[in-house]
Amino acid sequence: MSLSSLKTDHELIELLKQDSLPAFNEIYERYSGPMYKFAYSILRDEAACDDILQNVFTWLWENRTVLSITSLKAYLFAAVKFNMAGVIRRSKRRTEILANAPAINEAEEEDILELKELKNIIKSFTESLPGRAREIFELSRRDYLTNKEIALRLGISEKTVENQMNISLKKLKVHLGRMSFWCGLM
């Protein structure tokens, strides 16, 4: 009756895409513990870790049909990392958290997979923007160009750049809202 624990991650993802709640629950059972431990080792805050776990799995369910996941474990851990970035930057304890980091190790194979998934998550927003909007967004936020500089470089009016950035920032808010809605301040 209960879903076999012997199913592979790949099979679980396929079932998840067909709206299988048991598959979702099995994924949760498989990875929520290690994910929680990982988040806790960095944040040392139970409520924040609760929120992150909740966010990541809610996100997983709500986007089950559109997600393209190569490694489920790497994807979930990358999603935890992405959420943590937002939690730490807003945390009152951020200095303490940053000071706790152990020495950085050589990246192992699993971590490289996670890095790949993390990049996917972070870039999923800019990649969702249409061509010109994306160009403007990246010049502004990644290369730190001013609106005037962007206008000159792309041969458009400064007003257009400003409007386009406003639209993109609104979209970003919605996009990130979905990924990190429950993250409160620690």
Added chain:
Amino acid sequence: MNAHNELLRIMERISDSTATDAEIAQFNSWCDAFKDEQIKIDHLEEIKERVLLKIHSRIIKKPYVIPLFIKRVAAAAVATIVFSIWFYSSHRTPPNVNTPYANDVAAGKLGATLTLANGKKINLTVAASGNLANEPGVVISKNSKGEIIYTAAVSSNTKADAVNKLETSNGQQTQVQLPDGSIVYLNASSSLSYPVSFANKAERKVSLDGEGYFEIAKDKAHPFIVESKGQEVRVLGTHFDISAYRDEPVSKTTLLEGSIIVSTAEKQSTLTPGSQLTNDGRKIDIRQVDTEISVAWKNNLFLFEDEELGQIMGQVERWYDVEVTFSDNIAHERFGGGVSRFSNVSKLLKSLEATGKVHFRIAGRKIYVSK
């Protein structure tokens, strides 16, 4: 310190979707450095369960509603065991002489009506013990104690939407083991609807009208959900009681162990063991209670503590299948005490009268209450 500021800036850019590959890699390595830490978290299983419940309540859409009805059948009369009796009122006065009643009403008993998915009704009070009916994939039988037992058959081709309904009339009480091993006690004048089989279902969802005590078998992959008047209770495996009669103004949900989430149209509340949520359709209250009292009925006791007479007489109506009429306005007077549910109604009434605060007159199946 500078390194910390640099890292913080990277985190900001990650949150804004503007970080470069190099920055993402730097943040990634920083996170990974923590992975070798041997960290021990107490109660991790509890945390996982708590968070999963919250996730479920967010991702699962509002449930469908199974239409319910209550069939009222005259209860058969059987009198049995007598228990110790004690009753007090909130204003203690000397007990007066026992009033003899012209007639008496016998207690309710174990029994129920089972309506199968195909519409066939089985009276479990008279049905012989043994195999009752074979539904696809499920065997239903009644053991010598009168309990209804389900067994999930090995090879099943159960109709996905087959629903059985177990009902008690006034004066009846029953107990059932569902296909997942969960046990439900059903108080008088109540009904429980549930799928014939939980196999291939994401959730174990049942619908309650009246009062039920639930001992839910743990199955984290399949949350158990009870729909009742104005609310939904969501659990993974625990013990709790729901009293949600259509004609009572207040529904009560009492948690004995584990953790449950109660959702109403307005809000969600997480209960801790020993707490009781009351829902009057407008507002919700949560307080600590003596759970022994909330589930006394399933232990075959009437047990009250500081309970309104109106509530007590509501239980009397359902269990003794009588009609109660108040001649004086004393329904809000509070009483406490206990008596076996297998005694005739007079035992309970005499005990209440002994407080000197209330008097009863029995006429047929009617009970009149006065000062």
